Amino acid sequence: MLICDEYLTPASLTEAFAAMAQHRGRYRVVAGCTDTLPWAREGRAGDVNIPALIDITKIPELNELRIDERRVRLGAATPIQRFLDDAALGHALPATPRCAVWFADDQIRAQATIGGNIVNASPAADITPCLAAHDATLELASLQGGKIVKRTMPLGEFLTGPGKTQLADGELLTAVECDALPGYGGSFEKVGHRRSLVISVVCLAVLVKLDAEGRKFDDVRLAIAGIRPIPRRLREIEDFLRSKTLTGALLEEAADLPLDLVQSRTRQEYRRDVVRGFLMRGLISAAKRAGAHPDGLTTAMEAAYG
C-alpha cells in the first residue's frame, strides 16, 4: 500500500520545483501512477510511506504537443493513448500507434505517460525502443539558482541500465523530441504470455522508407528491447539494408546477420528464434505500409511471416 501525508498537484514547472525543494529528500515525483501503485504492494515494495507525492501531469507544458515538418515535441506527461487517438501524431511518428496498441491495455494507456515509461527504464518497456527508432532526444529541466535550466540528451544515452538513468536529483524529464517521419512505414512486434497487460519477452520497432517506386530502401530504423538491459538500435542491419533493393532474399540475409543480441538470463534460444521472425515480419509489415512494390515481397513470404 502506498501511503503519503500529502498529494501535491503543481500547476506549473515553477510550482513543481518549489514543491520538490520544500519536500527535499521526502518526495517522489509521479505521473500516471500506473507503475507506482502496483509497486507499493506485497511481494514488491510492500507498504511504502512517502511523505509527499508530487503529481506533474497537470502542468500544461508537460502536456504540449507540437508537430512540424522536421520534429515532433511531446510533453513528458503525454498519455500513451495519444499515439492512437491523434492521427497527426501517428502520421508523424509511424511506429508509435503500432507500439501503443500493444502497450498495457486501452485503460492504462489513457493514464500512463511517455515520461513515466522512459524514467522507469524497464528493460521490457515498450515505448522506449519505439522512441529510440524515432531518434528521440529528451529535455531535462532543473532549478539552478532560482532559475529553470534545461539540458537535452539522446534517449540512448539517458538510459544506462535496468531502472537506471542519467536523471539527476531534483531534475524532471519535461519533453521528448523525435524526428518527424511522415511517409515511413512503421511496425511494432511484441510477444509475451498474452496480448494485453503483458511484459515483452521480445519487442521490436521498425521504420522503413522506400523510394518513390517502392522498390529500394531509402532508410531503415530498427530498435529491439526486452532481451537486453536497455533498448538497442540495430544499426548494422539498418546500414546493410539502406539503398538496397527490397527482395525476400535480402530480408532473409539481413535477419541472418551474425549479431549477438540476446542477453536475457532465460530462454535465450527461444528469444533468438523470435528475434529472427520479428525482423522478417517487422520489415515486411513496415515495407508494405511504406508502399512496397508487389514485386518485392512474395506471397509465400507474407504467408510465412506476415
Added chain:
Amino acid sequence: MVDLRLEATVNGRKISRTAKPHQRLLDFIRDDLNLTGNKEGCGAGECGTCSVFVDGVLMKSCLLPVAKAQGAQIDTIESLAKTGELSVLQKAFHKAGASQCGYCIPGMVMAATAALRINPFADREEIKERLGGNICRCTGYQKIFDAVELARDVQNGRLPATALLETDTEDGEVIGKNVRRIDAPSKVSGKLKYAGDMTMPGMLHVQVLRSPHAHARIVSIDVSAAEAMDGIEGVVTSADVPGQDGFGVFVHDQPVMARGKVRYVGEAVAAVAAEDAMTAKRALAAIKVVYAPLAPVFDAEEAMRPGAPVVHDYAPDNITKHIPIRVGDVEKGFAESDLVLEETYSTQAIEHAYLEPEAGLSYVDPDGVVVVVSPSQNITHHRHMLARIIAKPISKVRFIMSPVGGGFGGKEDMIYQGMLALLAMKTQRPVRLVFTREESIISTAKRHPSRTTLRMGLMRDGRIRALDMRMVCDGGAYGLSTEGVMRKAAILAAGPYVIPNVKVDTYGIYTNNTPSGAFRSFGALQTAFATESHLDIAAERLGLDPFQIRRINAMRDGATTHTKAKLGTVSLTRALDAAEKASGWEAGSPTMRGGTRGDLAHDDVRPAVSLGARFAADGKGGKQEAAE
C-alpha cells in the same frame, strides 16, 4: 496528513468531500460513497473489475490516486442503469448468459460500454482487443463477446430490441431451452453485494498476521503492545480458541490460527480487529512473534523418505492419504503384452484465480448466535466444524453464504471464517476481513502438484492389458481436500477404458508448501493427463490413430470400472465421434504425418495472437485496408 477537498461529479451528482491523500479513486467510491458496484479484484491494474469512466475515458480506479479525480466527472457502473432500466449492453449480457459468478461483470460491462462508444461498429476482434484489460475467470469470454455483438447490433438497428428478450421458453417450460439467468440483472447492474461490499453499523476491520517461515516452532506470541494501541478492539491467536481447534474437509488438522508451529509461508498467526484497516495493519507490526526455524521440506517425494522433516506429529511418514487399488495381476498383464511403455508425468500447482478475493463478515446476533457471512462453498460443514471449535451448540452457529465471486473449489476451506468468529465474539461487534489478491494467493489452496509414473502394457492391436500407476501429490502443509482428491484421482486413473489388470497408488503428502485442495476436476486432471498422454505415445509406437486406440479400449454400456462401479450407459464413443468431427481431425497414426498438419487450416482453428484490429476498421462496420 493533509486531507484533500475533492470536488467532482459522480454519476451526475456534484460532490464535495474530504478525502485522504493516499486514497485511490476505488477506495473513495466504494468506502466513502458506498458505490460498491465496481469491485477490487487485484489492486494492481490487471483485472479491470474497478473500471470507471473519468471524464468519459475508461480507467482503472485502483491505479488512480483520488486527487487525480479533482474536478472530474466520474461515472461508475451505477450510472448505467440509473432509472432502474438496464442499458442495452446490460440487457445483452443478461440475454447472452455472459455473467456467471458476476464479479468481473461490472468492469466488463463498463469496458464493453467504452468499446461501443468509441466504435459503435466494432467487430468481434476489435471488441476482444478493447476488452483486453478486463479478466473473466468463469465464462471463457465467448458469451461476453456474444453479448457485446448482440448489443452492438441492437444499437445499430441490425437486430430488433426484442432480440434482447427471452424467446426460448414456452408455457414455463425450461428444460432444453435457452433461459436467462435470474440473478444476471443484479450482477450486470453491480447491485449484488458480495461479502467485501457489505458493511454493518459499528463494523470493525480485520487484518491478519501471517507466517514468514515455511516451518518454524512458535516460541512466543506477545500481542500486548498491539492490544494497547488506539483504535484496536481485539487481537486473537490460537490461545483464544475455546473449543477443539481444527478444521479440514477430511482430516481436521488445521488450527484456526497457527498453534505451536507454522507449517507454510502465509499461514495465519494472529488477527486484529480495529476501527479501520490502516490501524489494524499498524497493529500487526506491533505483535511480537518469536520463531525457532525448523528444517522445511518442499518436495513430496523427499518428504516420503525416512528421516525427512515431519510436518504433523500424527503423520510421522508425512502421508496424508494413500489410496491403493488392485485389479487382476499387472505383472502377468505386462508379461502378456507386446509393448510395455513407462513414462513419468508431472503437473504443477495452480491458483484458482477467482476474481473475488476471499472476504467475510462475522457478528454475534442478539440471541447470541455467532453468524459468519462469507462466500463459502461448504457452509454446512463449516457450521459443524465451527461449533466444535468455538464450543457452542450447533443452534448457536449460523453460516450465511454470500454470493461467490468464483470458487472453482478454492472456497471450500474454512481458512478465515474461524478467525472472524473469534474476533466477533471477543469484540462483540461486527467484523469484516477482505483479502488482498496477494493474500489470497499466498494463503489459500492450490491444485495438487503431481508426479506420476505410469507403466502400461498393450497388445499389438492396441488393447491395453495392464496399467500400473504411482502418483505422488504435494498436499502442502494441511490436509484440506487431499484425501478426496487422492480418491478421485485413483478412481479415474485408468480412464474410461477396459483394462483387465490395474494397480494404482495415489499418495497425498504433507510438505511445507502452500496447502493443496479442491480444484475443478478434483484429481482427475493429474491422472488423466498421464493416462491420455500415454495413450498418444502408445498410438505413435503402435502405428494407430489416437482416436482409434481410444475406441479400441473404450468402455461401452454396461461396463464395470476398475473400482467395481457398474456403468449403465457410457457416452465415450459418442464423445470421441463428436470431437473427431468438430476438430476436423486428420486420420492416421502420429507417425504418418510429416512436419505439418493438414487439420489445422480451417475456420475453427484460432489464428496466431495479434493486435491491431482497430487499424483495419473504418468505423462503419465495414473493413478497409489499414491506412496510416
